Amino acid sequence: MATSAKPGLRYSVSDWDTSNKQISDTAEHRRHMSHMTRQEGRALRNETTSKTNWDKSDSSRRLSDRIWDISRWRETLESCIQEVEKEMDALTLGKEETERALTATAVPLEVTVECLTLREGRRGNELVSDPVEAQLKKEVEMIDGAQRVLQQRIDKAFEQLCLLQVSRQQLTHDLQNKIEAQDIDLSCLSITVTSPKTSLKPNPLRIPIGSTTPQQWEQFSQYNVARAQEEMQASLQLREDMSVTRAQLQNELDAQRIATVFAIRKRTHHLEQAHDETQWQMKSSQDEISDMERDIRSLEDDLQAKMAPLKLVHTRLENRTKRPGVDLCRDEVQYGLVDEANQLEATILALKQKLAQAQYALQALQLHQAHMGEDLSRKKDALSLEQRSLETRSRLASAAFTDVSSGAVVPLTISSGRHNLELA
Numbered sequence: 078m079a080t081s082a083k084p085g086l087r088y089s090v091s092d093w094d095t096s097n098k099q100i101s102d103t104a105e106h107r108r109h110m111s112h113m114t115r116q117e118g119r120a121l122r123n124e125t126t127s128k129t130n131w132d133k134s135d136s137s138r139r140l141s142d143r144i145w146d147i148s149r150w151r152e153t154l155e156s157c158i159q160e161v162e163k164e165m166d167a168l169t170l171g172k173e174e175t176e177r178a179l180t181a182t183a184v185p186l187e188v189t190v191e192c193l194t195l196r197e198g199r200r201g202n203e204l205v206s207d208p209v210e211a212q213l214k215k216e217v218e219m220i221d222g223a224q225r226v227l228q229q230r231i232d233k234a235f236e237q238l239c240l241l242q243v244s245r246q247q248l249t250h251d252l253q254n255k256i257e258a259q260d261i262d263l264s265c266l267s268i269t270v271t272s273p274k275t276s277l278k279p280n281p282l283r284i285p286i287g288s289t290t291p292q293q294w295e296q297f298s299q300y301n302v303a304r305a306q307e308e309m310q311a312s313l314q315l316r317e318d319m320s321v322t323r324a325q326l327q328n329e330l331d332a333q334r335i336a337t338v339f340a341i342r343k344r345t346h347h348l349e350q351a352h353d354e355t356q357w358q359m360k361s362s363q364d365e366i367s368d369m370e371r372d373i374r375s376l377e378d379d380l381q382a383k384m385a386p387l388k389l390v391h392t393r394l395e396n397r398t399k400r401p402g403v404d405l406c407r408d409e410v411q412y413g414l415v416d417e418a419n420q421l422e423a424t425i426l427a428l429k430q431k432l433a434q435a436q437y438a439l440q441a442l443q444l445h446q447a448h449m450g451e452d453l454s455r456k457k458d459a460l461s462l463e464q465r466s467l468e469t470r471s472r473l474a475s476a477a478f479t480d481v482s483s484g485a486v487v488p489l490t491i492s493s494g495r496h497n498l499e500l501a
Contacts, residue, residue, distance in 0.1 A: 141266065144259055147259040150298050151252060153302060154252040157306070158249060160305075161309060162245065165241050165242070167316060168234055168238055168315065171234065171315075171319045172235070172238070172319075175227055175323060182220050182223055182224050182227070182330075184472065184473065185220055186217065186221075186224075188470055188472055189213055189216045189337075192469055193213050195462050195465055195466055196209070200458060201451075202452075202455070203455045203459040207340075208344070209340045209341050209344045212336055212341075213337060219329060230319045240311075241309070244301070247304070248301050251297070337470075338467070341463055344463060345463040345467070348456060348459055348460045349460065351456055355452055355453045358449060359446060359449045362445065362446050365442060369442060376428055376432045377432060380425060383428065384425075387418070390414055390421060391418065393414050394414050394418060397414070
């Protein structure tokens with residue numbers, strides 16, 4: 078049976094040597110490739126570790142820089158907000174002062190209108206359009222104009238406060254966003270590889286909706302600060318305008334008040350002169366009336382005294398007409414009696430004429446005396462009204478243009494507390 082088995086394939090010695098050498102070469106090659114792979118892996122580990130550490134350090138540095146940028150803008154915004162609030166306080170004070178100035182014009186206007194109403198009580202020829210009336214009307218016009226100007230300034234201040242409030246809200250909103258962003262970046266900076274809160278996130282490389290560029294981010298805050306500064310500058314200019322307006326209007330109204338008082342005093346002086354003149358004229362006329370009345374009585378007595386001589390001469394002439402015959406002679410006696418009669422009648426006629434003239438003159442004096450009495454009464458009333466006007470205007474001495482009596486100020490139109498603005 079051993080001789081019947083089929084012999085296997087046999088290799089030559091050279092094939093065997095070749096096979097062994099190939100196995101050895103392959104083993105060496107595999108080891109070399111493995112060694113190269115291990116070296117490259119070590120180099121890659123070192124490189125990636127360094128890169129990772131560098132990127133992590135660079136990201137941390139960038140986070141620190143970003144936090145510093147946010148802190149810088151945060152300080153800028155906080156400072157700007159404080160300046161805006163300070164300007165709002167100053168503008169509110171200026172607005173309140175202007176409101177007090179506007180309220181203070183109510184008393185001068187009331188007094189001036191009252192003076193005009195009082196002077197309408199003048200009677201007769203005393204109701205004249207004099208300089209006092211012109212000054213009072215001018216004062217009313219000036220006060221009305223001052224009230225309009227002050228109200229315009231108050232309305233403008235209210236609008237400016239609204240604009241400052243909007244700027245402050247924008248700055249506050251920007252500041253709150255930066256505080257929140259800074260907190261987030263600080264939290265990111267504090268996270269390390271060993272922090273328990275780290276985890277893989279889905280699509281962390283996405284760009285969130287509403288993202289901005291660093292230039293847009295900085296321009297936004299720059300715009301908010303620039304706008305706030307513009308509004309503060311406008312507010313400062315408005316405060317200066319209100320201060321100048323209040324001072325200018327006060328000076329103008331004070332000057333007009335002085336001019337009005339001067340006109341009233343001057344008119345009062347003229348009325349006193351006219352009153353004294355009328356009184357003197359009435360006294361002189363009364364003396365003349367008394368003299369005239371005495372003279373009239375004298376004329377009447379003298380006229381009455383002439384009747385007896387006239388009766389005498391008439392009786393003599395009548396009796397001599399009874400002479401008889403040629404004794405009815407137109408002798409010297411007859412001519413003398415006729416001359417005497419004519420003279421007495423002429424004298425009586427002259428006395429009657431003079432008496433009539435005297436009575437007419439007396440009547441004219443009495444009528445004019447009564448007219449002067451009425452005129453004196455009107456002058457007294459007018460003088461009393463001027464004096465009452467002066468007394469009424471004395472109320473202005475206790476009501477200065479920029480001072481208001483103690484108590485809450487009631488604004489005439491738009492008013493608001495500091496910063497308590499409701500924006501539509």
